[in-house]
Amino acid sequence: MTISWQNGIVVVLAGRRVDPEMADVPRFPLENAPRVRTDIYLRLRKLRASILVCSAACGADLLALDAAQQLDIRARIIIPFSAEQFRQTSVVDRPHPALWGPIYSSAIAAARAHEDLVELGSDVHDKSAYSATTTALIEQAQSLATESEPPITRPIALTVWDGTISEPGDQTKEFSDAARKAGFDNDEIITLWDR
Numbered sequence: 780m781t782i783s784w785q786n787g788i789v790v791v792l793a794g795r796r797v798d799p800e801m802a803d804v805p806r807f808p809l810e811n812a813p814r815v816r817t818d819i820y821l822r823l824r825k826l827r828a829s830i831l832v833c834s835a836a837c838g839a840d841l842l843a844l845d846a847a848q849q850l851d852i853r854a855r856i857i858i859p860f861s862a863e864q865f866r867q868t869s870v871v872d873r874p875h876p877a878l879w880g881p882i883y884s885s886a887i888a889a890a891r892a893h894e895d896l897v898e899l900g901s902d903v904h905d906k907s908a909y910s911a912t913t914t915a916l917i918e919q920a921q922s923l924a925t926e927s928e929p930p931i932t933r934p935i936a937l938t939v940w941d942g943t944i945s946e947p948g949d950q951t952k953e954f955s956d957a958a959r960k961a962g963f964d965n966d967e968i969i970t971l972w973d974r
Contacts, residue, residue: 787827787828787829787830787852788826788827788828788829788830788934788935789828789829789830789832789920789923789924789934789935790823790826790828790830790831790832790920790934790935790936790937791831791832791833791916791917791919791920791934791935791936791937791958791963792819792831792832792833792839792840792843792936792937792938792939793833793834793839793840793913793916793936793938793939793950793951793954793955794807794838794839794840794843794937794938794939794940794951794968794970795807795838795839795939795940795941795951795970796836796837796838796839796869796873797809797812797837797838797873797874798873798874799873799874800874804945805941805971806940806941806945806970806971807838807839807940807941807970807971808970808971809874809875811970811971811972812838812842815839815842815939815968815970816842816845816846818968819839819842819843819846819937819939819968820846820849820850822937822966822968823843823846823847823850823852824850826935826966828847828850828852828935829852829853830852830853830854830855830923831843831844831847831852831853831854831855832854832855832857832916832919832920832923832934833854833855833856833857833916834856834857834858834869834912834916835856835858835865835869835870835883835886835887836865836869836870837869837870837871837872837873837876837879837883838873838939839939839940839968839970841870841879841882841883841886842939843937843939844856844882844886845882845886848885848886848889853893853895854886854889854890854895855890855895855897855919855923856886856887856890856895856896856897857897857899857912857915857916857919858896858897858898858899858912859899859901859905859908859909859911859912860898860899860900860901860902860903860908861898862887862891862896862898864903866880866883868903870883897915897919899911899912899915909950910950910953913950913953913954913957914957916954917954917957917958917961917963920934920936920963921934921961933962933963933964934963934964935963935964935965935966936954936955936958936959936963936964936965936966937966937967937968938951938954938955938958938965938966938967938968939951939967939968939970940952940955940967940968940969940970941969941970941971942967942969942971955967
């Protein structure tokens, strides 16, 4: 189904990666991915999203990018380092890389073709690289909203997570807090059946 929105909304999204095998605490079980993808698809459609800003890790990001492609929504992808390095560290390092790899390749190719791929150039070992990506997500969403016709003053932040802080420095919580601080409208999708 292809939809093109006039005067649509900028949605910035971040969320959990799928759990590693034998995760101590479930945050995003792989078996929930089809339901979460459907939830993201329906939410983007309901919001009348015209631009999606997100990263491209396996889990929430790639499910959103896949849904955006199906809905013909422009996607601005922001990753902390090169596309190949990111693929190795954040895409094919979790269960079922054969599922995530093709979605990633397709999304990166489409973003690159439309000059919507932002590689921040951080070092792969830099512990602050993901925080820098969070900052860039917020800044890019603000910039795209301002550039839209007519300008959109309040992008929508969509957080896809289990609703709990996993550890100090939780990147998903950091994203949600940064979006609130920037004055974005906030929405969420839960990755577990029950909170």
